[in-house]
Amino acid sequence: MIKILQKAGFEIIRQKGSHVIMMNDKKARIVVPVHPRKDVKPGLIRAIKEAGLSRERFFELLKETDKSHKYLSILV
16 A cells, blocks of 8 residues: 555655555645555545545556556455
8 A cells, every 4th residue: 555655646754653654745644554464444545535546546556566466356
């Protein structure tokens, strides 16, 4: 998730515990919980949409980031 957001123009501002705080040039802030092997919760998806990243753009970035495409069949 963090790699996708970085490709979308977000930068890591800081980290507190297991949460990474990211911000883009429009000052949209997203808090990303870093919990390996856990599903992404609806609140994070909502925050990504509010930050201006469309579903289509998210999947484009996912394809670029995940060369193996192992998660695409689950998400699409």
